[in-house]
Amino acid sequence: MGKPLTVGIVGIGTISGQYLTTIDSLADVQLVAVSDLNAERAEAAAAERPGVVALSTEQLIARDDIDVVLNLTTPAEHVGVALAAIAAGRSVYGEKPLATNTADGRRILEAAAAGGVRVGCAPDTVLGTGIQTARKAIDDGMIGAPIAASATMVTPGHERWHPAPDFYYQPGGGPLFDMGPYYLSALITLLGPVAAVTGMASRMRSSRTIATGDRAGAVVPVDIDSHVTALLQHESGAISTLIVSFDAVGTRSANIEVHGETGTLAVPDPNFFTGDVDLLGLDESEWRTLAPSAGYVDGGRGIGLADLAATPHGMEARAGGDMAFHVLDVMESTLTAVAQRSTVEIGSTVTRPAAVPLTELARR
The missing domain is CATH 3.30.360.10 (Dihydrodipicolinate Reductase; domain 2)
Structure with missing residues (x-):
């Protein structure tokens, strides 16, 4: 129902392959942009997907056509990327753990609540x-x-x-x-x-x-x-x-x-x-x-995004921030x-x- 949930991925590392395979197959989720510290990895992922662009993290987060930033960085980087995305008005869905400590995890949830955006987190x-x-x-x-x-x-x-x-x-x-x-x-x-x-x-x-x-x-x-x-x-x-x-x-x-x-x-x-x-x-x-x-039948890493897309705004998704915290x-x-x-x-x-x-x- 309605337009697909648009996603930008930050972090094209080992786990990203599984997410990309799932997102490529989902009707309710659309990949828009990718970013990685290794620009060649991001460009390679984008080149395989028509309409997807490789950007810097700052450029990706700033795009108005991205609903959710999918944060696949290493655990130590989770909080920084999440807070930057939330500050730009983006919802975030991250790899586990939500953060490396509860103080940072609480900062993510509080910032999202104040900004009126949503938080999702693996595992789905x-x-x-x-x-x-x-x-x-x-x-x-x-x-x-x-x-x-x-x-x-x-x-x-x-x-x-x-x-x-x-x-x-x-x-x-x-x-x-x-x-x-x-x-x-x-x-x-x-x-x-x-x-x-x-x-x-x-x-x-x-x-x-x-x-x-x-x-x-x-x-x-x-x-x-x-x-x-x-x-x-x-x-x-x-x-x-x-x-x-x-x-x-x-x-x-x-x-x-x-x-x-x-x-x-x-x-x-x-x-x-x-x-x-x-x-x-x-x-x-x-x-x-x-x-x-x-x-969910035949699920793969990333179906939490589809579940998030199907969850009415204001309700907590099943793979949501509260569970992750x-x-x-x-x-x-x-x-x-x-x-x-x-x-x-x-x-x-x-x-x-x-x-x-x-x-x-x-x-x-």
């Missing part, structure tokens, strides 16, 4: 059929009252595949801030906001060696904890355990399990949009796979709990986003 993977089918199963009472959940993400480290992994090992990175948003957004979507957290963390080594690209063999310092375990108490009373690690090899178990009074759900990896949801009922001897029953607050509080060896009450809360009915996205 929770809007796909995997997490949304699991949510519907919970909402429909298929496992009874939820009691507990576990979420696990382990990998030996991004330096094994990323050509410039430095920022993953600096404040604002690490397994918690890099991968935690996927798992925390999923847990909050399934079980509601978090009330309190405690945690422990470790760091296996003080440096990493880049394995690929032009800088292969270069050594990157590690200035964050590379393994974090958090115990989350949800406002609903359910208790979740989150393990995120750049130190381990892998896991055979379900990425997320949710345990209820009358059943357990095995939930797919929230880093992806799809995946099987398996259910074991109280009186059942075998797991059964649930048919996809909710969520609560996730950021939980992560920051986890690190505080680790440092203090204590339990930390979460200062923020969020309304559990509305469920996504089984929906086919409008495609070009």
Whole structure:
């Protein structure tokens, strides 16, 4: 309905390829301009798309024909780009995390509220059929009252595949801030906001060696904890355990399990949009796979923009700033709990986003 949501992308790095593929296919989202510190990358992306221009960040933000600035810069740059876009009257949608700390995250939300613009933020993977089918199963009472959940993400480290992994090992990175948003957004979507957290963390080594690209063999310092375990108490009373690690090899178990009074759900990896949801009922001897029953079908990174476009102005989008801020607050509080060896009450809360009915996205 109406004109497409027009978008300008700042940051044509590794993750941008997935966004560009999705945006190219969406009928309700139109790419107008791209920008990157490496002008050649921006020009190459623009050249492949008729009508798209490569600009400086300042020029892109200043364009009146851009509704939303899609901020795909590194975490440390998120706040600067977001505030500049908001000051120019643009809504913003950013890669996770919203910011590297809650003070900056709050600045973004307050500026957007004062300017009458909207804030969206990844991950939008929770809007796909995997997490949304699991949510519907919970909402429909298929496992009874939820009691507990576990979420696990382990990998030996991004330096094994990323050509410039430095920022993953600096404040604002690490397994918690890099991968935690996927798992925390999923847990909050399934079980509601978090009330309190405690945690422990470790760091296996003080440096990493880049394995690929032009800088292969270069050594990157590690200035964050590379393994974090958090115990989350949800406002609903359910208790979740989150393990995120750049130190381990892998896991055979379900990425997320949710345990209820009358059943357990095995939930797919929230880093992806799809995946099987398996259910074991109280009186059942075998797991059964649930048919996809909710969520955006065949989603990809960037469907949060389509959801934003479909959300009436004045309403919070599902992958919105409030959710992103609560996730950021939980992560920051986890690190505080680790440092203090204590339990930390979460200062923020969020309304559990509305469920996504089984929906086919409008495609070009």
